[in-house]
Amino acid sequence: MFDPSQGTAEEQLTKMINAAKTIGSPIVRCVLGSADDRKPGPISVHIADVVRVLGNVRPAAQREGIKIAIENHAGDMQAGELKGLVEQAGPDFVGVCLDSGNPLWTLEDPHVTLDILHPYVLTSHVRDSAVWKVNEGAAVTWVQMGRGNVDIEGYVRKYVELCPGKALSMESILLGPRVFPYRNPNFWDAYLDVPAWEFERFVEIAERGKPYKEEPWESKDQTQRERQALDESLAYTKKILGIS
Template sequence: MRVGLSMFGTTYAMGLHPRSGRTPMTAEAVIAWALGANLQGVELPDSTLAAADIPAIARMTQERGLYVTVACGGYDPVKLGEACRLAAACGAPIVRTVAGGARIGGDRRNMAGRWDAFLQEVRDGLAAAVRTAEREGVSIALENHQDLASEELIWLCESIGSPNFGLTLDTGNPLATAEEPVDFARRIAPYLKNVHLKDYWIYPSEEGYRLVRCPIGQGVVDFPALMAIFRELGPAELPMSIEIGALEARHIRVLADDYWPDYPERSARQLAEVLRFAAANSKPASDWRTPHEREASPGEVAAYERAQLRSSIAYMQSLIAEAESDNAEEAVS
């Protein structure tokens, strides 16, 4: 397992957010930043990579032993095919993508009555794209992007049935589809190819709960338990990119009647599990807004992002070092 950096958790600092007032960082600059932070890889948007010197990126990362993951979006086979060719050219084994459809926060109201047809469309597009991935020798890894539930992700993997198709686990996003993160990870582990490391604070609301970004290790996600699952069930070379949550809180309306109609059927036990989890880990009522939501200056928001990123890196590096030490002791004993 190797820990790296995704640009999407620090959009002001990276110049990706339109309000940041900054020029977007180049692929070379992001790689240099990751090296300076003693990280082992980067996940880069396809648009960022397309503007770079691809042979130079391939040399830089291979010489330093860094992994590269290409971040794309959607299920259009033409666009994903281009991303697969880009990944192959720069030595990236994985193209991460998202399906969409639902609004962020697991909200499917905009797709009422159309969700099953949408899923079939996603499946057909991804299956066509996977044929290109197979030719290029790369894999497509679909993320749980606060849209698809574990049941649907597993169905897609089984339906497509290719070793070049699997999943990106975002460790915080299961809560947006009313699922407990560790249980979600265990369910999808046989198809795991890529990880986004994310944590959340939970604030209760009248309709459910809000997910608010926080440094990794300070929120509700049990990362030691996840690492154990990854070691037991995940691939040997598992890229894990730190991607702190969005600057806008996510409202998960699990107590609202209109949240559920297009979801897979869930048992009372499953719902009780996530509600117990949310209740046990909720923070007291307070101002949950991020500096971005409070309309702080771009400089203040960027500083806030960098501080959370530094804390997250330190936590993950400590956790990995501890796990490696434990494994070494077990091997000797």
């Protein structure tokens, strides 16, 4: 994440490129921001800023043989928007860190995200999600692999097929549900360019879901709970992949 106390975006990204070279990593992961960057918008302004920064660090990245993996992060961009960013910046040195949990924060079916972005994937984060209808619109929460209702098994199998040789990294975050009040007209100020057909896919997932209740979301044994959740998710994913 950008830290204004650490210099310009170009300076920070260049430091990361140098660090990646030192430790032997072929990839540097970066993010645009979060859902907060969609409003006030448009998000295209922030995308243009990222493209400019990437252009400025292109010589350093190519000199060191490092690629930049932009994550679809915390509801900042839908797949089509991230695809456009990569294409503008240059897919020869910019690609995607694909997160299966974050598309829902942009009202997007994770399967749509994978279908659009798989040609650009450099690495990934995988996690399951539960989505259900609420009076305001829909609620989304990240859950252990296999407990959600987004067909995460089908997603993993499709990822392996479409992104051969790319890392499938487990991410386990336990938080309370986030509500997306799409019945409120003001909510749409941040999502004016969301295609209706993509939103319909999101709504269909929510309509299939049931309220996910596993209280308390935060407790004194949170560390142990998170470890158990990670172990459960790893076991589920290994079973899908046929890993003993």
